[in-house]
């Protein structure tokens with residue numbers, strides 16, 4: 001079975017992760033622009049980060065047979081630095097126009113401050129202007145309140161719910177998010193709140209429609225294999241294969257496919273891997289390692 005992980009911060013992950021993901025059937029991934037741990041102090045840091053999301057990281061993923069896409073946005077935490085946020089708003093349209101950018105995001109609330117709301121609203125308007133879907137990050141504290149408030153604001157801006165993925169849901173928010181017509185994404189964090197056991201129960205209870213599974217794996221304790229592991233657990237627990245396919249592949253494809261930048265044909269007939277390739281003079285190999293070079297005639301069509 002093949003999978004899409006529509007929310008993973010692979011910039012923070014290793015080449016071992018890429019190899020394991022490809023082996024587990026992850027064919028395509030989306031890397032949302034987010035907070036890096038260390039708060040940024042200059043707009044140039046955002047510029048280089050966005051460039052890396054549409055450039056080097058896409059190259060690096062391809063070296064391991066994974067198709068990489070991204071979303072561009074100012075995260076909620078750094079929206080609280082107003083002077084910097086203003087500058088980020090100025091450079092965003094340039095990046096939103098790049099190939100492989102499938103949404104504006106991840107945007108939303110962290111502490112539910114006035115500045116977070118201001119830049120959420122500005123970015124929702126930007127999404128409308130460039131006609132891209134939106135990825136909403138919901139807060140980890142005051143989850144329910146933050147999720148409902150985000151949806152109220154989206155509705156004020158008259159963005160149709162089918163263009164919006166609300167992420168980091170739990171059992172408390174799922175029902176209302178689905179009822180209002182949004183895509184409801186679930187982040188599977190190992191050992192915590194939304195583990196894969198609980199995800200299986202959510203899919204059994206609500207069915208597969210508009211539910212999306214992701215890992216949100218980043219520089220913290222997280223699991224880049226969360227999507228294939230959850231998919232396999234669902235199968236083990238008797239969830240129909242068709243439902244696993246929807247929640248771990250097809251729904252993400254449908255939601256982000258609305259960007260016109262996310263097409264299955266991109267990864268079903270991939271370019272052969274050639275690790276001799278360089279990006280700005282950089283290779284993924286170190287000190288005399290043997291490059292993996294697949295021949296074009298190899299049967300690389302993903303089943």
Ligand SMILES: [Zn+2]
Pocket residue numbers: 007009032034106216
């Ligand atoms: Zn994230």
